[in-house]
Amino acid sequence: MLPKGSANLFAALGDDARLxxxxxxxxxxxxxxxxxxxxxxxxxxAITRHLRVMEGSGLVRGARHGRESVWELDxxxxxxxxxxxxxxxxxxxxxxxxxxxxVEDRDK
Amino acid sequence: MNTDRIxxxxxxxxxxKRVWRAISDAAEFGSWFGMKVDGPFVPGAHLHAVVTQTTxxxxxxxxxxxxxxxxxxxxxxxxxxxxxxxxxWHPFAIDQSVDYSAEPTTLVEFTLxxxxxxxxxxxxxxxxxxxxxxxxxxxxxxxxxxxxxxxGLISLYVTRAQ
Numbered sequence: 001m002l003p004k005g006s007a008n009l010f011a012a013l014g015d016d017a018r019l020x021x022x023x024x025x026x027x028x029x030x031x032x033x034x035x036x037x038x039x040x041x042x043x044x045x046a047i048t049r050h051l052r053v054m055e056g057s058g059l060v061r062g063a064r065h066g067r068e069s070v071w072e073l074d075x076x077x078x079x080x081x082x083x084x085x086x087x088x089x090x091x092x093x094x095x096x097x098x099x100x101x102x103v104e105d106r107d108k
Numbered sequence: 109m110n111t112d113r114i115x116x117x118x119x120x121x122x123x124x125k126r127v128w129r130a131i132s133d134a135a136e137f138g139s140w141f142g143m144k145v146d147g148p149f150v151p152g153a154h155l156h157a158v159v160t161q162t163t164x165x166x167x168x169x170x171x172x173x174x175x176x177x178x179x180x181x182x183x184x185x186x187x188x189x190x191x192x193x194x195x196x197w198h199p200f201a202i203d204q205s206v207d208y209s210a211e212p213t214t215l216v217e218f219t220l221x222x223x224x225x226x227x228x229x230x231x232x233x234x235x236x237x238x239x240x241x242x243x244x245x246x247x248x249x250x251x252x253x254x255x256x257x258x259x260g261l262i263s264l265y266v267t268r269a270q
Binding site: 085088089092093094095096097098099100101102103104105 | 114116118120121122126127130131136139140141142162163164165168199229231233236
């Protein structure tokens with residue numbers, strides 16, 4: 001069963017800017033807001049806002065390091081989000097194998 | 109990270125006409141997929157289907173028993189002979205206590221391409237971003253019931269395919 005609040009997870013991920021933040025945190029590991037703002041088209045304030053939304057659904061968490069917070073992904077939650085598509089994806093893998101058996105065996 | 113779309117490819121070592129018939133003929137499709145529909149596949153058709161047991165894999169057929177008779181709907185979109193077959197449906201609409209009719213559908217496309225070694229079949233299913241979050245959450249719950257068994261059966265293949 002899904003942990004409580006998982007529906008929020010999809011809402012939190014359903015935004016291009018947030019997906020970009022997630023993918024940067026995936027690639028580079030924990031980052032500060034300053035690091036996340038560098039090379040990004042959106043403002044520090046907007047990034048902070050997105051991080052707060054994602055923090056609310058358990059997707060990322062921030063920890064103080066000196067003067068700045070460092071943000072990192074909660075990988076367990078990210079994996080959960082991928083599970084829905086994985087399930088459907090696996091059904092297709094399975095269906096395709098059946099189709100292969102069907103068209104290859106009967107044609108011999 | 110694409111949350112809207114799934115894409116799958118498989119090379120089928122069979123003639124193009126054979127593969128086309130297997131996906132475009134409702135009875136043949138139903139035979140391998142494990143479903144029975146109430147009419148032929150024609151563009152624009154709105155068909156009622158029920159889950160049946162696949163004829164090609166006894167182990168999968170056994171797990172499909174759990175859902176045998178479960179109704180779902182197919183809205184046929186495009187049919188270009190030997191090239192493209194597409195339909196819309198409600199993904200994971202297996203909870204019979206839920207009315208899915210008002211929810212957005214996903215688009216499933218079968219694309220065929222003849223190659224030297226056989227027919228390259230590409231399946232895409234897209235439109236998942238339109239499915240309400242709470243609906244996705246319910247799909248997880250439904251999955252715990254019986255689909256997980258099916259997933260177990262093919263885990264070996266999935267691992268090899270990666």
